[in-house]
Amino acid sequence: MNGPWDVRSVCTPHCAGHAAPRVPARESARRAAAFATAVRRVLADGDLLADPVRLRAHARALLAALGIEAEGVDKLAAAGTGAGGPGTLTVLNHISWLDIVALLAAEPTTLLAKREVGRWPVVGGLARRAGTHFIDRTSPRRLPHTVRELSDLLAAGRSVAVFPQATTWCTADQGAFRRATFQAALDAGAPVRPLTVSYTQQGRPSTVAAFCGDDTFAASLRRVLTARALAVRLTAHPALPTAGTALDRRELAARAEHAVLGRGTVRPAAAAIRPPRLAPQAPPPTTGPPLRQHA
Template identity: 70%
Template sequence: MNGPFDVHSDCTPDCAAHALPRVPAARIARRGAAFARTVRRALTDGARMAEPGRLRTHARALLDALDLRVEGPASLTAGDGPGTLVVVNHVSWLDILALLAVEPVTLLAKREVGGWPVVGGLARRAGTHFIDRTHPRRLPHTVREVSELLAAGRSVAVFPQATTWCTAGAGTFRRATFQAAVDAGAPVRPVTLGYRQQGRPSTVAAFCGEDTFAASLRRVLAARDLTVRVTAHPLLTPLDAGLDRRELAARAARAALGGRPVTATAGGVPRPAAPVPHAPPRGTPAHV
């Protein structure tokens, strides 16, 4: 039986392609070894990984090991008051690392993510809340849980497309989790994740269809000059604007998925994107 979060994507592993020639085999091997070491360090951190500072440090270290640069704002959340519902397009397992490298927030992800190699273990230790899409009767409980987190001042990041697509403009946003923002009177931050190689749009990071983690990791390890840009769009405030979840989801989707821009609320315009500060991995040039 299909659940309320079940969505079919037309994307397949064939969508994932390099926009530039692959890096040499020796560099692939160095990246793989560095990534494995960094994963081991992160997993041995245990429950402490959920601490925001440590979570950001681990996420940045994993991306550094892959030579994947992150460009993004200093923050995704609104600050004081209720937490922010951060709604993001979904391309790859790398999305989770990119978000946490910018700002550690509570993640809401499909149950299957918990079983993914590497990322699943990190997500569980980071305190991710998992959605079981096979039990639609759990949906009201999930919405209430997210609403309580937001009301308590904790920001939550969700992927309302409910599945991955190879580009940022595909799919649409499901409305259910937007009800949590309405109930909590919490602001919504639409966010776009876009992957590029030397400034060219790239699908090499896409993790779609029947793709495997091993195959996806091999592509990323071989990718030349891969960057993920985290674009924070103006805040949407459902209470001030009198928005219900349907209109809130539609406006967030227009912003995050490349449609018409939304009107910025007072104080809701994020800073321009800039490189997230990283410590360069050993043996590689500093990120710029």
Template identity: 75%
Template sequence: MNGGAPTGRAATREARTGRAPTGPWDVWSDCTPDCATHGLPKAPLTHTARRGAAFAHAVRRALTDGGRMADPVRLTAHARALIAALGIRREGAADGFTVPAGGPGTLIVVNHISWLDIPALLAVEPVTLLAKREVGGWPVVGGLARRAGTYFIDRSDPRRLPDTVGELTGLLASGRSVAVFPQATTWCTADQGSFRRATFQAALDAGAPVRPVTIDYTQGGRPGTVAAFCGEDTFVASLRRVLAARALAVRVTAHPALTGEGRDRRELAALAERAVLGGRRPSGLPEVPAPRPAPEPAAHQHV
């Protein structure tokens, strides 16, 4: 491993972001705050102010709930209220995407674009979230995530990885469904990045199904990047863009469930990545067999 100055793409990323890699576990995205742009003229200031007031009210109600916020029904209601307060229209999955109860929970693997991904997911189904420790310190979102029962992990020490996989295995084996962001960082669109494989080992060890889910954002019915939260962006700057965005919608698309039968974590991660990122085959990976059909989940509120 080269221990000197960064070269190639690493040097370009450092020049663009002002950040140097912290080690082999640092996850890079080529996206920066400049990627987040309005696809339509901004909403009038009066609309932005009303949305801001409604969002602040929804946040206060959620935080006031304290530990009760983790109740599945209340959690979904708060998530929907937050999305609605921002003037965002919800599209796509509406009835949940976990495999019916009676066995292990479902590992839900999702692409990562924005802090909005969290309430967008919870608005569909109140699953347990697995997030990096830093999310717990984010303004507003951190407090909401903690009260929602999010399971935080420390990515700074690679020696913790086996323990994290073991703990995730235990959660799934106990029947709890867990949503993870295998890209480990955000991208401005839903067709970029690649999946890390560690969490897929937990699904294999627990005998848990994997549900690929795609989140994407549109403005006026066309793909847009205004919701992206990338690079050195700040929550305040991102929130201002979202509040001023016209005709913003979030779509949550649940793909057929995958099983680990006859597959290792490499193949399972490749199949999930291909489904989530829009049919793109991950670079450097061989073609793998198409996933076997899986029954569509029944509508329920099981976590």
């Protein structure tokens, strides 16, 4: 736990496992060499990584070097509502450090992430170059300030991606969404786009990419390098509008969680269940003497 408003996941490194036989040692060594080359190219680009086109290309090269097939990345519509409108708040579940690489391979966007991500090898550098805003979860007093910053970014037309679960889980159907970032979307009138990240091996669900608990980047990387037919899929769900709705952040978070995690139920929108307003009725006529008023 990193602070009083942090989240503890029940997942541990023991949750991560192969769903298919490992690749031969020669193949994992080839991947390791290709990944090292891709990382060197990332580091050599330095500040040029701020260019979205270059950032996307590097993210895709890292996935390819690891032998990971990226599914759905070319089908994601660009975030945002058009010129002059607010940006889009993309909310997605969190399984692995690879989530960030896959998201950047689809559409480089501003990220809101815990400050620990900035210290992750390779991924931390990519996240910083993408303009990530890091959250210090040891300081709950900064939460309102973070929400205001996020709201200002969205209102200015910047699209932002966040992980509302606040920690990683080994599968795409666990955890719960924290509500604070949804308040920023409501304040800015920004739509919320739910996005599900999932991993498979040979078409079967796999936890091999999970990066949970006290796992280390090196151990996680070794598992990924030996994973056979690993694929990451990004599935976008219909956007949830906020402008002109009666949703509060609790309901908005519940709807996004339902879409991303594929479980749970949500209440109908408040506007849909609000009873019709009735015309005021006149008080019934009195038949007896008026009540005496006491001082």
